[in-house]
Amino acid sequence: MKTFMLFLFAAFALIGCEDVQNNSPALQASLNDEFYKSTDARAQLRPDGTLVIQGMTDLEKLTITLSGSTEGVYTLGGNGTNRAIFEDFLGSIYTTRPFGDGEVVIESSADNTFSGTFKFNAYRYGLDTLNAQQGHFYKVPILDAPIEDDDDQPMELSALIDSENFNPSIITAGIEGNTIVIRGANQNNAINLSFPNDISPGNYPIDNETITATYTLDGTQLTSDSGEINITAHDTDLNIIAGTFSFQTGEPENIEITEGSFSITY
Known part of the structure; x- marks a missing residue:
């Protein structure tokens, strides 16, 4: 199994964004050196102008919330709107707010879809750390269904x-x-x-x-x-x-x- 995961990660590192563009819509990243790829990706543009992008599998969920939806760089960390949250298969929640850091780059926002890159460090406070690298989202569409992005420090x-x-x-x-x-x-x-x-x-x-x-x-x-x-x-x-x-x-x-x-x- 370990050899298989290393093969997937190597393939991801070599193919990168080009692979994402052949699998629209998509959201994927290296999470603590393990390859994560969503089976469903969607976005929500809220009335206050915030953008939420979410990628899900059957057991895990990665959610990015940004203060805007225009092309550009959004810094993660602190107590601001911009944040990334990952919920693993055990229900453990890692968040960049307030102790984490990172950035999200929206490279394209055409046709009500969003493409870009991301990286971040998120935390289960005092217990564990999650490092996300080589993150990509590609042509993630806006859907009507609401997306939850609650990152209140979990108990x-x-x-x-x-x-x-x-x-x-x-x-x-x-x-x-x-x-x-x-x-x-x-x-x-x-x-x-x-x-x-x-x-x-x-x-x-x-x-x-x-x-x-x-x-x-x-x-x-x-x-x-x-x-x-x-x-x-x-x-x-x-x-x-x-x-x-x-x-x-x-x-x-x-x-x-x-x-x-x-x-x-x-």
């Missing part, structure tokens, strides 16, 4: 519970006094984390005083017996925090929570 929390995937359907976060409280819950189980609201990046033991972790199973809350939380990033101006965690509950359950991670807005 992410996941872990392994006794080696089984835990992906909560409900994630909440907020400040109680001087403490950030995070909760991820499904119908029968939940993980709760708390730590000071001025916590800095670094590794911290779960002491069940200033830093706590609990696991709730069928209504019974089980306290951490040992564990640690690693804060990987914390922006106190935007109220965004990310990190990893692991802990074990005490006897008799001795439940192990491993490979935990979170990226949330509180």
Whole structure:
């Protein structure tokens, strides 16, 4: 499989834009050195003048939003309108706003279609980075269907519970006094984390005083017996925090929570 992907990437690098022009409409790029090509590409021109270009496959989606639709260069990053968002097959969302960077060039805007190039760096805050290079879109048409491009910082929390995937359907976060409280819950189980609201990046033991972790199973809350939380990033101006965690509950359950991670807005 790896050899096959390398072959595709090499072919993409050699053929480039010429290949795109033989497959109208199209949107494709190298994402972290993996070849991405949409099976459907479309655009929307909104009443406020913003342009949204989107390429989709069955499992993934790349969306570019620009402040205008005229030919030229549009810079990505910061809190402005211009942004790129990628949603992968796991539902993880990478965005250039506000921490990323890049540019989009509209080279042609004829006949209600758009062609151009793009490159960018996008982030899952504090957890992961996505680099897009050699991006091309070619004769992407304007369609009537609305395109969603919501890049509000997503609430992410996941872990392994006794080696089984835990992906909560409900994630909440907020400040109680001087403490950030995070909760991820499904119908029968939940993980709760708390730590000071001025916590800095670094590794911290779960002491069940200033830093706590609990696991709730069928209504019974089980306290951490040992564990640690690693804060990987914390922006106190935007109220965004990310990190990893692991802990074990005490006897008799001795439940192990491993490979935990979170990226949330509180």
